[in-house]
């Protein structure tokens with residue numbers, strides 16, 4: 405069982421997303437467990453303040469270290485896991501890709517810290533095992549990155565998606581699962597689709613031939629291996 409602990413000031417953002425589809429089923433099947441923790445529950449001031457003005461001045465607010473430290477400590481003390489990683493989402497972090505997803509899927513607990521506001525106290529990085537970015541663009545917080553990491557890692561956990569599907573999409577390197585994934589063009593009915601008069605978009609005939617060997621060859625020829 406893989407457990408994800410999310411630390412956020414917007415716990416409700418996750419409500420609908422994790423109650424749908426395969427991620428929901430994976431939780432029901434006890435293949436994964438997702439717990440969302442409200443950072444404000446770890447403050448010890450009456451107003452549940454999680455941010456403050458930056459030292460040295462400047463625009464915006466900075467997330468404080470104390471509540472985040474307390475949250476991580478409390479989660480770690482409650483859950484006895486073998487392999488746990490604390491991840492801090494930040495645009496300067498290691499770029500997330502399929503290879504990182506494989507590595508993360510070998511843990512049994514991921515504690516995900518979602519930053520918000522204009523910044524986060526630099527010392528929070530000391531609590532984290534890894535800083536992760538989902539791409540070179542600036543978001544308003546780490547909540548979407550957390551969802552992306554949870555979805556990408558969850559699909560690699562046996563039983564979450566059909567194993568044939570996973571096998572078909574993972575290229576093997578010398579008989580072992582590789583690090584990227586395979587994409588090839590797919591079609592379904594109708595065989596011919598007409599977006600406007602005189603134009604028809606046809607599915608490749610070979611895919612309707614029933615010739616399994618030829619279909620495999622065609623897919624191999626048209627596949628893209630997406631890897632790092």
Ligand code: ADE
Nearest residue numbers: 493494495537538542543
């Ligand atoms: N926080 C803000 N932007 C981010 C990004 N691109 N990746 C991860 N965390 C972020």
